[in-house]
Amino acid sequence: MKKYDIIIIGGSAAGLTAGITVKRHYPEKSVLLIRKEKQVLIPCGIPYIFGTVGSPDKNLIPDAALDKNNIELLVKEVIAINREEKTVSVSDDTIQYDRLILAAGSEPVIPGVPGSDKEGVYAIHKNVDYLNAMQKKVEDAKNIVIIGGGFIGIEFADEVNRLGAKSVTVVEIADHCLNLAYDEEFCIEMEDKVKARGIQLKTSTKVEAIEGNGRVESIRRSDGSALPADLVILGIGAKPNIELAEKSGLRIGRTGAIIVDRTMKTSDDSIFACGDCAKKWAFFGGRPSTLKLASIATLEARIAGANLFGITRENAGTVGVWSTAVGDLAMGTAGLTENAAKAMGYNIVSATIEGPNRHPGGMPGMKKSRLKMVFEFHSGLLLGGQISGDAAAGEVINIISACVQSRMTAEQIAMFQTGTHPALTASPIAYPLVNAAELAIKQMNA
Ligand SMILES: Cc1cc2nc3c(=O)[nH]c(=O)nc-3n(C[C@H](O)[C@H](O)[C@H](O)COP(=O)(O)OP(=O)(O)OC[C@H]3O[C@@H](n4cnc5c(N)ncnc54)[C@H](O)[C@@H]3O)c2cc1C
Numbered sequence: 001m002k003k004y005d006i007i008i009i010g011g012s013a014a015g016l017t018a019g020i021t022v023k024r025h026y027p028e029k030s031v032l033l034i035r036k037e038k039q040v041l042i043p044c045g046i047p048y049i050f051g052t053v054g055s056p057d058k059n060l061i062p063d064a065a066l067d068k069n070n071i072e073l074l075v076k077e078v079i080a081i082n083r084e085e086k087t088v089s090v091s092d093d094t095i096q097y098d099r100l101i102l103a104a105g106s107e108p109v110i111p112g113v114p115g116s117d118k119e120g121v122y123a124i125h126k127n128v129d130y131l132n133a134m135q136k137k138v139e140d141a142k143n144i145v146i147i148g149g150g151f152i153g154i155e156f157a158d159e160v161n162r163l164g165a166k167s168v169t170v171v172e173i174a175d176h177c178l179n180l181a182y183d184e185e186f187c188i189e190m191e192d193k194v195k196a197r198g199i200q201l202k203t204s205t206k207v208e209a210i211e212g213n214g215r216v217e218s219i220r221r222s223d224g225s226a227l228p229a230d231l232v233i234l235g236i237g238a239k240p241n242i243e244l245a246e247k248s249g250l251r252i253g254r255t256g257a258i259i260v261d262r263t264m265k266t267s268d269d270s271i272f273a274c275g276d277c278a279k280k281w282a283f284f285g286g287r288p289s290t291l292k293l294a295s296i297a298t299l300e301a302r303i304a305g306a307n308l309f310g311i312t313r314e315n316a317g318t319v320g321v322w323s324t325a326v327g328d329l330a331m332g333t334a335g336l337t338e339n340a341a342k343a344m345g346y347n348i349v350s351a352t353i354e355g356p357n358r359h360p361g362g363m364p365g366m367k368k369s370r371l372k373m374v375f376e377f378h379s380g381l382l383l384g385g386q387i388s389g390d391a392a393a394g395e396v397i398n399i400i401s402a403c404v405q406s407r408m409t410a411e412q413i414a415m416f417q418t419g420t421h422p423a424l425t426a427s428p429i430a431y432p433l434v435n436a437a438e439l440a441i442k443q444m445n446a
Helices: 014-025 044-051 064-068 128-139 151-161 185-198 242-249 296-306 338-342 393-405 412-414 432-445
Strands: 005-007 031-035 072-075 081-082 087-090 093-102 107-108 143-149 165-172 200-202 209-210 220-223 226-228 231-234 236-241 271-273 322-326 329-335 348-357 367-375 382-389
Touching: 005 014, 014 031, 014 064, 014 093, 014 296, 031 087, 044 128, 044 151, 081 165, 081 242, 093 296, 143 151, 151 165, 151 185, 151 231, 151 322, 151 393, 165 226, 185 200, 185 322, 185 329, 185 367, 185 382, 209 412, 226 296, 271 296, 322 393, 329 393, 338 348, 338 367, 348 432, 367 393, 367 412, 367 432
Parallel strands: 005 031, 005 093, 031 072, 093 271, 143 165, 143 231, 165 200
Antiparallel strands: 081 087, 087 093, 107 236, 209 220, 220 226, 322 329, 329 382, 348 367, 367 382
16 A cells, blocks of 8 residues: 555645645655646636636646645545545545645535526536636626625626626625625725626625526515526635545534644644634634635645644634735725624724825825724734725735734834835825824824
């Protein structure tokens, strides 16, 4: 029987990063990565297949990193894990491991709404053949309805809308799109942008049924009205892929993910898990989190991969940092929003700075940006931030995430040493991060 020091199940964000990390920390160990798909999609690029990028083939993770890091690849589906024998089985072979990393990811959630199985209803499967077939249907469709107004639903809406000559509608059950990750003013700013680009939004609207004779023809809404639809895209989240883990007797948590500790170890000392299939908990408060992001998956993979033969890294919990963009409007969020912090019981102060992202404002590329920072009232601890503006928002929010992770206070952020330039940033006098902290301090001292 073949034996490897380490077997990794999964070849996407978590699996590949785990493999690279293992080789960085244990270069002498043999590593086999098993994945079921021949070509791996860049998961976050999937919406852009339909417009900007053009096809699934242009949105692939190259296998070069496997060769470069001397990681063997087996393209097969793992059908069983035997924890006593320390083996994994594929259809025609059984292979032994010393350490196993589960990076089996997630599958899209299919709602219990009647008609979800009709022809013309598409969930977002990370599969090249599926997306190729879906792309053809999207191109031919006239009335596209997207169920779910989170960032995936919004990104999909904007991309399919670029194809032109279609009616595109997003249906969202909550009062606002993106409302789990942004406070209302940011949600409204993005909604206005989306509407200005010709996309219809139906918020506070529940889908009761997907109707049609075999194939989808309309969506029935909670107010009884029908929306015509010849293609429906489900963007309502993903559920951890735990079948193998469950069958092998590993512990599964309340959120339906594989239980891991802070070292990413499962209930079996020889098995680690990371990415969408693994349990997550929030950075603030430590409650279970259902957030699933490629950036979280890679962080967890860097922890799991380093810890296989001795603990060196621990997971501090999920800050929840990510960004999205529609046209020239980019938005980012990190940590807690004002709403989320209040709902958890924090006493907070928040400060918002709006202004040009260049100085003077007449410089080319000037765009208005809005930065909101949320602090704990008595300690001044930074709880989170949100930003809207140009593409730089994607990196500014990562700076805010670093401040959150470092448990910085408003006073420390007010003393932040920044670099500024007329063509690149806001003015040093009105630098948003620092000025938001100063405004919050003023409120705390009032
Ligand atoms: C449309 C869309 C847009 C997104 N945009 C973003 C974004 O902008 N930013 C962001 O951070 N995140 C984004 N995400 C989330 C991100 O895609 C996921 O968090 C990420 O893919 C998780 O990576 P993973 O490796 O844990 O799992 P997955 O990507 O689900 O990969 C799982 C891997 O396991 C393999 N596998 C599973 N079971 C078996 C088996 N039995 N045998 C062999 N192989 C198996 C699969 O083949 C696959 O290789 C987006 C997701 C979607 C759907």
